Amino acid sequence: MTPEEILPGELLERFRERARGYDERNEFCHEDLAELKEQGYLRLFAPKSDGGLGLGLEAAAAAQRRLATAAPATALAVNMHLVWTGVAHLLMERGDDSLHWVLQEAVAGEVFAFGISEAGNDSVLFDSNTVAAPQGDGSYAYTGTKIFTSLSPAWTRLGIFGKDSTGLDPELVFGFITRETPGYTIKDDWNTLGMRASQSCTTVLEGAVSPADRVFRKLPVGPNADPLIFAIFACFETLLAAVYTGVGERALEIAVAQVHRRTSKKTGKSYAQDPDIRWRVADAALAMDGLYPQLAAVARDVDQQVDHGRLWFPKMVGLKIRATETARDVVDKAIRVSGGGTYFAGNELGRLYRDVLAGIFHPSDDESAHNTVANAWLGPVEP
Structure with missing residues (x-):
């Protein structure tokens, strides 16, 4: 599918019309997200066999470029969902099915967000200020603060990571929580200069548990080739x-x-x-x-x-x-x-x-x- 087929001109015009109001009211792009869901946009990366559009990164990037010409903040918000689904797609293309379920759940309507960024953590993916505490059954409880969590009002699945320092060598542990998971708070603090409709609020994790079947990677601290x-x-x-x-x-x-x-x-x-x-x-x-x-x-x-x-x-x-x-x-x-x-x-x-x-x-x-x-x-x- 071409970007024009995925995002017809009349759809973009509706997004452009709404963008001004979202910005003025500092309001999340609920209507835009609903229409994108209806278009199948959130399942761009899912294989056709799972009910997705079966696109790759080049096609998804072209679609995001087109969407941003009408509603940059909406595009930035949905980017985070597309990052996780894109990661699952790229891993599958390279023989790793560990996140196949992400694509299946995206087809089912789940919305994924990116809870990775931390204030003052310039190591980004190679270290974390968040504590990932093992619970003895393969699950981990996360305690820490994540910033710029786009899609804050709408996500149903949040991908997070933290550091487990209980062993001989510290590990970075990646997992997912759901909207229903107890132990997190979303601050109403997205009062910014721009990209206001993304509502990328701060998320405070206070012992939020990612179950064992949603803990999907453990990596050493520092750069690595995983x-x-x-x-x-x-x-x-x-x-x-x-x-x-x-x-x-x-x-x-x-x-x-x-x-x-x-x-x-x-x-x-x-x-x-x-x-x-x-x-x-x-x-x-x-x-x-x-x-x-x-x-x-x-x-x-x-x-x-x-x-x-x-x-x-x-x-x-x-x-x-x-x-x-x-x-x-x-x-x-x-x-x-x-x-x-x-x-x-x-x-x-x-x-x-x-x-x-x-x-x-x-x-x-x-x-x-x-x-x-x-x-x-x-x-x-x-x-």
């Missing part, structure tokens, strides 16, 4: 890049329409004839033209299991940085050519300007990405 880590990075960074690519794409589209609409009093011509304006728009278009093929190529290589060896993680974090920074620059250029109306509340470009700033904070950040790339090309820093 396929789960690759799958999470591949889905998270690629789908995130897709969202911000869509933001930049929409900003450029608005800028083109605006400069044709605006007229110079001095010349009587549209601003589309002004050489300085033309240069800015062309500069934005050139930047976006370099981003589209990079997004598609990285996603395609993941699907085709191309072996990039030590360069895989640099490629993924490089894509994320390129997408978020390019989109931020393109939105800025679009505002500069579109006039002072963009400064008023409710203007779409003004909202995109606030939304695109969130890209700075998603892992991998600029510093971490440069460190990853430097290590791949130059080797680690000598002690």
Whole structure:
């Protein structure tokens, strides 16, 4: 299926119309999520044999890019569901069925969220501030605080991890809890500059237990080559890049329409004839033209299991940085050519300007990405 078939134009227009109200009211995108469910969007990665659409990462990224042109915060929210289902898909493609049930439950209507990020944890997936306490029966009780938990009002399954330090060597333990699991609290604290409809609230775990059959991975602390880590990075960074690519794409589209609409009093011509304006728009278009093929190529290589060896993680974090920074620059250029109306509340470009700033904070950040790339090309820093 093409992105246009998955997300028809009339559906996108409804999303775009609602996006302004969600932002103004700081409200979760309930109607959008309901329509996406109806379209089968939450089962993009599930195999057709399970009732899914049977798509890969390249197709999912293209769909997310399209969705973000209408409703970036909705796209960012559903990204987290697609990360988990994408991880399950990639593992299955590589012969690991340990998360097949995630795809089956997504087809059944369950909504998955990503409870991984922690304040001050710049090790991200390689260490955790959350305590994972073994319960003696294979289950684990988690105690800690997770930030940026998108889909907070709607998730039914939350993927989490924490550190078990009870053995000789500490382990990072990955598991899932359900909405009905006792021992967690969702704070009503998502009052942000942008991406407001994602409602990525803080989740406090206070002994929430993941049962033994939902504890799916135990890994050593520190970097490792487990396929789960690759799958999470591949889905998270690629789908995130897709969202911000869509933001930049929409900003450029608005800028083109605006400069044709605006007229110079001095010349009587549209601003589309002004050489300085033309240069800015062309500069934005050139930047976006370099981003589209990079997004598609990285996603395609993941699907085709191309072996990039030590360069895989640099490629993924490089894509994320390129997408978020390019989109931020393109939105800025679009505002500069579109006039002072963009400064008023409710203007779409003004909202995109606030939304695109969130890209700075998603892992991998600029510093971490440069460190990853430097290590791949130059080797680690000598002690």
